[in-house]
Amino acid sequence: PPTEQNEYLQAINVAGVSLLNLINDILDLSKIESNQMDFATSRTDFKALCQDIALIFHHRLDEKGLTLSISEAADFPWVYVDARSLRQILLNLVGNAVKFTQHGGITIDYHFTPSNDSQGTLVIKVSDTGIGIPKYKQRKIFDPFVQDSTIRGSRTEANGTGLGLPIVKRLVERMGGNLTLTSERGLGSCFAIELPQVAFSRRQP
Numbered sequence: 001p002p003t004e005q006n007e008y009l010q011a012i013n014v015a016g017v018s019l020l021n022l023i024n025d026i027l028d029l030s031k032i033e034s035n036q037m038d039f040a041t042s043r044t045d046f047k048a049l050c051q052d053i054a055l056i057f058h059h060r061l062d063e064k065g066l067t068l069s070i071s072e073a074a075d076f077p078w079v080y081v082d083a084r085s086l087r088q089i090l091l092n093l094v095g096n097a098v099k100f101t102q103h104g105g106i107t108i109d110y111h112f113t114p115s116n117d118s119q120g121t122l123v124i125k126v127s128d129t130g131i132g133i134p135k136y137k138q139r140k141i142f143d144p145f146v147q148d149s150t151i152r153g154s155r156t157e158a159n160g161t162g163l164g165l166p167i168v169k170r171l172v173e174r175m176g177g178n179l180t181l182t183s184e185r186g187l188g189s190c191f192a193i194e195l196p197q198v199a200f201s202r203r204q205p
Contacts, residue, residue, distance in 0.1 A: 039082045039085060039174065039175065040082055040084075041080045041081055041082055041199070042080065042081075042082075042083060043078045043079075043080055043201065044078065044079055044080065044081050044083045044086070045078065046072075046076065046079055046081075046086075046110065046122075047070075047072055047076060049083060049086065049087060049090070050070045050072070050090070050108050050110070051070070052087070053087070053090045053091065053094055053108070054068050054070060054108075056091070057094055057095070057098055060098055061098065061105075061106075064098070064101070064102065065103075066098065066101055066103075066104065066105045066106065067104070067105030067106070068094070068105060068106045068107075068108070069105065069106075069107050069108070070107075070108045070109075071107060071108070071109040071110075072109075072110055072111070073111050073112065076110070076111070076112055077112060077200040077201060077202050077203060078200060078201045078202075078203060079112065079122055079198050079199070079200050080198065080199035080200065080201075081122070081175075081195070081198060082175065085171050085174075085175060086124075088167070088168075088171065089168050089171055089172065089193065090108070090124075090126070092164040092165065092167065092168045093126040093168060093191050094106060094108070094126055095164070096164060096165070097126055097127075097128035097130060097189070098128075100128070100130040100131050100189075101128045101129055101130035101131075101188075102130070102131075103129065104128070104129030104130075104188075105128070105129060106126065106127070106128045106129075107125075107126070107127045107128075108124070108125070108126055109124075109125045109127070110122065110123060110124045110125070111123055112198075112200065114200065115196075115197075118199055118200070119197050119198060119199055119200065120198060120200055121194060121195065121196045121197075121198065122193075122194075122195040122198045123192065123193065123194050123195075124192070124193040124195075125190055125191070125192045125193070126190070126191045127188060127189065127190035127191075128188050128189055128190075129188045130188050130189060131185070131186065131188075132183045132184050132185045132186050132187050132188055132189055133181070133183040133185070133189055134185045135183075135184070138181055138183060141165055141181070142165050142166055142169045143166065144162065144163055144166045168191075172193055172195070175195055176195065176196065176197065177193055177194055177195035177196065178193070178194045179191065179192070179193055180192045180194075
């Protein structure tokens with residue numbers, strides 16, 4: 001029957017997409033760990049990048065009744081970063097935040113602190129009001145193939161590969177930065193990225 005055919009086709013599609021995501025994540029992780037991942041810095045409008053991320057998750061946020069707010073300094077400059085890597089980092093962090101948040105919302109907060117006339121430190125925080133992560137499990141969440149659902153004690157939307165956060169951590173470290181996690185069970189999570197020595201230029205009025 002047509003209804004049953006559609007169900008089978010949908011199952012095949014979901015399985016195919018999951019397999020493709022797993023293969024891509026394994027390839028990315030392998031490239032990073034073998035120092036074969038290409039990094040190319042360019043002048044980046046970070047505000048526009050965050051707005052793109054918000055647009056990607058707009059439908060899913062509406063479905064769950066969640067909010068996504070973006071908080072940035074008014075005088076935020078152009079920054080010279082690898083936009084592709086930062087986009088991948090934000091997609092993983094915001095995607096996880098949406099997955100494990102049932103009430104409230106997600107916040108992307110970022111600011112830039114110049115250290116001289118040409119470089120400074122870029123800090124990005126992705127926080128949520130989700131189920132949180134017990135302190136004794138927080139170290140394992142960055143290990144490859146460890147499912148967030150196992151660590152956070154929830155099977156909600158548990159369809160990931162277990163490679164998103166390991167890739168995020170390694171990308172940040174390859175960019176010369178640091179990734180930290182602050183979380184408590186039932187009180188949400190905050191992933192903070194600090195990238196030092198980022199080149200910048202001021203926007204024209």
